[in-house]
Amino acid sequence: MNGDANPQAVRSAPSPLWPSPLWPSPLLPFLALVGLTAGELVVATTAGERAARIAGLSCLLLAKVAAVLIWLMGARNSRKGARLVAVALVLAVGFAAVLMADTAARARHG
Amino acid sequence: MSEATAKPVDEPRTLGGFPSPPATTPQGEAGLRPGGGRLAPEPVRVGAVGMWAFLATDAMGFAGLFIAYGVLRVGADAWPEPGPHLALRPAAAMTFALLVSSLTMALASGAPSRRARLAWLFLTVALGSAFLAAAGVEYADLAAAGLGFSSSLPVSMFYALTGYHALHVLAGIVMLVFMLGGRVSRRTLKVASLYWHFVDLAWMPIFTFVYLLPPS
Numbered sequence: 001m002n003g004d005a006n007p008q009a010v011r012s013a014p015s016p017l018w019p020s021p022l023w024p025s026p027l028l029p030f031l032a033l034v035g036l037t038a039g040e041l042v043v044a045t046t047a048g049e050r051a052a053r054i055a056g057l058s059c060l061l062l063a064k065v066a067a068v069l070i071w072l073m074g075a076r077n078s079r080k081g082a083r084l085v086a087v088a089l090v091l092a093v094g095f096a097a098v099l100m101a102d103t104a105a106r107a108r109h110g
Numbered sequence: 111m112s113e114a115t116a117k118p119v120d121e122p123r124t125l126g127g128f129p130s131p132p133a134t135t136p137q138g139e140a141g142l143r144p145g146g147g148r149l150a151p152e153p154v155r156v157g158a159v160g161m162w163a164f165l166a167t168d169a170m171g172f173a174g175l176f177i178a179y180g181v182l183r184v185g186a187d188a189w190p191e192p193g194p195h196l197a198l199r200p201a202a203a204m205t206f207a208l209l210v211s212s213l214t215m216a217l218a219s220g221a222p223s224r225r226a227r228l229a230w231l232f233l234t235v236a237l238g239s240a241f242l243a244a245a246g247v248e249y250a251d252l253a254a255a256g257l258g259f260s261s262s263l264p265v266s267m268f269y270a271l272t273g274y275h276a277l278h279v280l281a282g283i284v285m286l287v288f289m290l291g292g293r294v295s296r297r298t299l300k301v302a303s304l305y306w307h308f309v310d311l312a313w314m315p316i317f318t319f320v321y322l323l324p325p326s
Contacts, residue, residue: 027213030210033209034206037209037317041202043322044323045198054324057318058318065314065315068310072212072216073304084166087166088170089173092176093173096177096180100184103184
């Protein structure tokens with residue numbers, strides 16, 4: 001059997017609404033994002049060492065970005081697209097890190 | 111029989127001078143499933159990959175602004191606290207509005223009926239508009255305090271970052287309003303939801319860098 005197959009057999013590929021049965025609805029990632037944002041607000045308003053607060057905020061930000069990319073945008077399902085965005089973001093973050101280190105070094109050494 | 115009267119030979123159909131491509135799908139040759147049934151082409155994959163490619167280039171635009179912000183902030187002798195003019199509570203409310211709009215957009219793209227889809231889309235548009243309105247109020251407060259685009263470096267960066275993002279929100283709202291007016295398939299909506307989630311994604315570092323990071 002080849003191209004003369006029964007037309008009734010012609011059908012679209014299954015298109016799951018959500019990438020994983022572990023996350024049956026968008027409500028769970030939404031709640032996770034709200035929780036992470038609340039955590040950010042707590043870290044930002046709590047008195048503490050500046051470096052620790054910045055590190056905490058950075059971790060929470062990365063977790064939020066990952067949550068949106070994986071659970072809401074379905075990056076696990078569209079690997080090509082996810083790779084494109086990942087390469088763009090990694091290049092940009094790397095470039096930013098180099099530029100900021102350079103600026104900090106120049107500021108320190110006059 | 112002369113050449114002029116020869117019966118024309120059946121040529122393969124061409125498209126713009128090029129041979130037509132075989133009917134293939136991402137799943138296999140000639141659109142065949144391993145079991146023998148044929149698969150219809152999947153327009154959502156093409157649309158989704160195109161949208162991802164667009165978002166990757168758009169992410170570069172945001173990344174450029176974030177790099178500029180980071181370099182300027184690290185190099186500055188002092189960076190002002192956002193407190194007096196950029197209050198945390200309204201910014202947190204704006205963040206919450208965008209998060210809820212991402213939820214409603216996801217619910218719209220998975221809604222079982224057209225009516226439910228339109229209702230969720232309408233909510234998404236309303237939340238996006240509320241976000242823009244809050245941003246407008248913030249700009250008005252800054253302008254009333256005499257802080258224009260060229261007042262100082264931190265204020266300029268604030269306007270550039272949030273203004274660029276607000277333009278994206280506006281573009282998303284226009285897109286969704288067009289979708290509210292016409293018949294849109296669930297697959298198209300799924301591709302459109304990628305853009306809306308990206309707008310939410312882009313706001314996250316803005317919220318952290320501008321409103322939450324402790325001043326130096």
